[in-house]
Amino acid sequence: MQIVTLKKNTLIRHFIFLLILAIGFGTVVISQNTHTETAEVKLYYVDAQMLRLIPVKTQIPQMSTQKMAQRVVDELVEGYDDNPKIRRIIPNVKHGIKVKVLDRIAYVDIKQELADKHPDGRDLELLTVYSIVNSLTGLDGIVNVRFTIDGKRQKDFKGYIDMRETFIPDYFI
Structure with missing residues (x-):
């Protein structure tokens, strides 16, 4: 038993x-996989004296060229206010810049509100344009940049640079 x-x-x-x-x-x-692949990009910000562009390496999520281009521009608008060596020059206007990529050209549409809030001056206009151009053309799949304001091609942005041109990067600005 x-x-x-x-x-x-x-x-x-x-x-x-x-x-x-x-x-x-x-x-x-x-479980959610929180690890996403990232890509290193160079964002071109204005130096503290607002005289030239400084490349700043950063990581953004790896996505389509279209989404990465929009992310790059959003990062430029947000800026790094905690870094004393660089300044944000693009006014922070909600949805102020939209980017579309087609045939290796980034089409950048700027809201008129953002253009109106941008500081005046030839040099500041030049720095802003090439901050965007140099940052976007650093992405695979983008070689040129074209600008519109509120969806229309304009003669100029703030009165100095011919915005009807197709821009290529200029790393000496």
């Missing part, structure tokens, strides 16, 4: 152990 009880207890323990294992392995665990 004692042997039967011992076998019964052992059998019950094994059954409970197997039941716990079955429940444990039967549980579905859903």
